[in-house]
Amino acid sequence: MDFMQAVAAKGQPEKTFEALAELVSQTIGAKLFTTMAIHHDRGVVVRNYSNMPDAYPVSGEKDLKKDRWSDLVQGQHKTFVANSIEEIASVFPDYELIQSLGCESCINIPVTIDGEVVGTLNCLHDAGYYTAERVEAANALKLPGAVAFLLNAIHTKGA
Numbered sequence: 001m002d003f004m005q006a007v008a009a010k011g012q013p014e015k016t017f018e019a020l021a022e023l024v025s026q027t028i029g030a031k032l033f034t035t036m037a038i039h040h041d042r043g044v045v046v047r048n049y050s051n052m053p054d055a056y057p058v059s060g061e062k063d064l065k066k067d068r069w070s071d072l073v074q075g076q077h078k079t080f081v082a083n084s085i086e087e088i089a090s091v092f093p094d095y096e097l098i099q100s101l102g103c104e105s106c107i108n109i110p111v112t113i114d115g116e117v118v119g120t121l122n123c124l125h126d127a128g129y130y131t132a133e134r135v136e137a138a139n140a141l142k143l144p145g146a147v148a149f150l151l152n153a154i155h156t157k158g159a
Contacts, residue, residue, distance in 0.1 A: 016151050082105060
């Protein structure tokens with residue numbers, strides 16, 4: 001099922017997130033793919049999709065941090081790139097779990113709606129995987145990401 005068919009299908013927002021994961025795989029590749037919704041009003045982030053739910057379940061909240069990652073992604077609306085486990089470890093405390101899953105590089109793509117970053121697409125792969133060409137190609141994922149986050153917001157209202 002392609003992305004647009006998934007958006008129109010019953011079973012939202014799961015169908016759209018699954019199609020987004022497939023689109024990510026086809027566009028730039030990801031061993032581990034998650035999405036995080038940012039709730040600025042409450043100061044938290046919530047994982048709303050994971051292709052590895054045993055390691056990274058869809059649930060719970062984490063406090064928004066103020067650090068160089070948040071400045072770049074949330075403040076400047078730029079994609080964060082780390083191509084080594086050392087770079088990942090400098091911003092993510094769960095780097096050992098990330099490495100245990102065979103991932104040593106990541107990009108976090110900000111999804112912006114109405115001038116505000118509402119979430120991120122988090123793609124992880126082998127060390128050195130996210131080349132400049134892949135990072136550039138990742139820009140094409142922002143609009144489908146926005147659609148997925150909007151559908152998620154509609155379907156989780158009141159939840």
